[in-house]
Amino acid sequence: MTMTIRNLTRRFGQTEVLRGIDLTVEKGELVALLGPSGSGKTTLLRIISGLDWPDAGQLTVAGGDWLAKKAEERRTGFVFQHYALFPHMKVRDNIAFGLTVLPRDRRPPPVQIRARVAELLQFLQIPHLADRYPSELSGGQRQRVALGRALAIDPEVLLLDEPFGALDAQVRRDLRRWLREVHDATGTTTIFVTHDQEEAFELADRVVVMGAGQIEQIGRPDEIYDHPASPFTARFLGLTVEIPVNLRAGRIEAPGLDGSALSRRAMADGPATLFLRPSDITPVPDPEGAFRITEAVSTGALLRLRLEGPADCIAEAELPRRAGVPGLIPGQRVRLRPEAGQIFPGGPGPVQAAAVPSLKTKESLQ
Structure with a gap:
C-alpha cells in the first residue's frame, strides 16, 4: 500500500495553506511532517484523513482515489493532541468505539470486539485501566487509550497530530520510545505532525520539512540534520548563526574566520552565506582576531558566548564549560573556526545549496 500525493493545494479565502504538495509514503513507513505553526502540516493530515478537502490535486492509496471516499471509508486512525476521548465512556468502551459504529455489514460481532479490545489493552500495557474513565487517567495514559482506539479498526494509515504536545518533557520522551516500538510491532503506515525537531528525528524513518504551505525538504533524519x-x-534546524563570506576556489573567506575544517566545495566564486549551529563554532583566542566576546554565560554544562565581528556581524558559540579553554571572557578577541556548516550562494533566499561535511559526528554535537 503506497500513498501518493500529487500537486495538492488548499486555500482558505485568499490564503494558500498548501501550495502544490508532492509526497509518496510507502507501506509500513513512519513519516514525520515537521514545521512551524502555519506551515500547512495539520491541514495536509486532515485532508489525508477525510476531515478536509483540497481545492486541487490527487490523493491515491494503493492506486485508489481517496478523494472519492468519505472519511469513514478510508480506514484511517486519527490521534489528536488533546486525546478527544469520550468522558462518559470507560477505557474499554473508548477503545471499542470505532468498531461499534462500523456499518452493520462490516461490524464484528460483540465477542470479537471484546477480544480485540482485550488484545489492545494488553498490547498497550494498560489492561489495569480498562474500567476507568478518562478523568481518572494521566495524560500519558489517555494518549495510550487514544492510540488504542485508533488501532482498533486496523487502519490502513495511522495519523497523529502533535500527539505528545500536551505532555510534560519526561512523559513525551517515554512515549516517543513506546510509539516507535508500537509502530515496529504493528507495521502500520504512520504519518505524524510535530513542530519538535528532536521528536521527528527520534521517531521517523523519513522527515518532511514544511514551511509556508510547501515542502522544503524530504529525507532521513541524519541527512536533513547534516x-x-x-x-x-537551516534556520528551523538550529543553524542560527549566519556569516557573510566569499567563495574563492571552493574555500570560504571572511575576516576572523578560519575555514580550514570545512571541505572544499565545487561552487562558483562570489558572495555567499555560511550557516552554522552555535555548537559547530570553536572560538580561538587571538589578539588580532576580528571577533570580540561581548558576553559569556554558563549554564552549568555549557558556556555560551556572544560575539561581535566586522560589519555588525553577531555570532553565538556554545561549547562544553569543562572544556576549559582559557581566555574566553568578555573583551577577549578571537577568531572563529567552524567545524561544520552549510553554504548558500548569493544573497537572501538562494535556491541552491552546497553541503559542508562535518569533521564531527552528529552524536558529538548533541
Missing part, C-alpha cells in the same frame, strides 16, 4: 537544503530548513 545537509539542510534551504535557508528556511
